Amino acid sequence: MGKQMTEMLKGTLEGIVLAILSLRSAYGYEITARLREMGFSGIAEGTVYALLVRVERRGLVDVEKHPSEKGPPRKVYSLNATGQEYLAEFWETWRFLTGRLEQLHEGGR
Amino acid sequence: MGKQMTEMLKGTLEGIVLAILSLRSAYGYEITARLREMGFSGIAEGTVYALLVRVERRGLVDVEKHPSEKGPPRKVYSLNATGQEYLAEFWETWRFLTGRLEQLHEGGR
């Protein structure tokens, strides 16, 4: 991963994961895989799990344990009402930022 | 400042400041003021100065001292060739991120 991407992901990765969960429930390993499919090839597994622990502790997601055919049981996360509110705020903040940056980028030519 | 914004600015604020400098040279206090005009009302002065020290140390900007009518002399920063390359990378990384997030946002409805 580039250093720029690493820094830029701070703050946004959380929103990305919550957005993924808003589409449908998922477990950690699955989320990591989906991120890779999306092109975030360098995101460390540990990062995703740590993030999930955080959002769980903050009460943004609900958790259920499901047995897995392979390996240890899965912790399936789903976005709850608080999480949805938080995600809405995230999108607002994101829109503000993109607005300013587009402005700057266009001003540059 | 919202907590989300604070985290999201990590990695992007640097790009924003470099983008400002790519339009024209500026000094710290001026940059802070321009950020406030842009709507980033909560960005601390200290943050901007620390950031400028960083980018100077990394050789992304050139510095000149100019006397000021008021207060201590100004340190005027201007983006050099290395900085311009770095900024170009920043825009690429940014475009990648916005692409993925737009995709997610649209998939959400």
Add this chain to the structure above:
DNA sequence: GGCACTACTATGTGCTACTATGTACCAGTA
């Protein structure tokens, strides 16, 4: 038995933005 894949957990590090505080210089004003 060794390897690859699934699935989660834990520790320590580096980087960044924030808060808070301080220095210093000048202009206006009561």
Add this chain to the structure above:
DNA sequence: TACTGGTACATAGTAGCACATAGTAGTGCC
């Protein structure tokens, strides 16, 4: 004179995040 407010820069300490690394543990295949 003393005080306030604006200009201009600097720094020490804190919190949060992504990373690297390592470990546990089960399954299936050759």
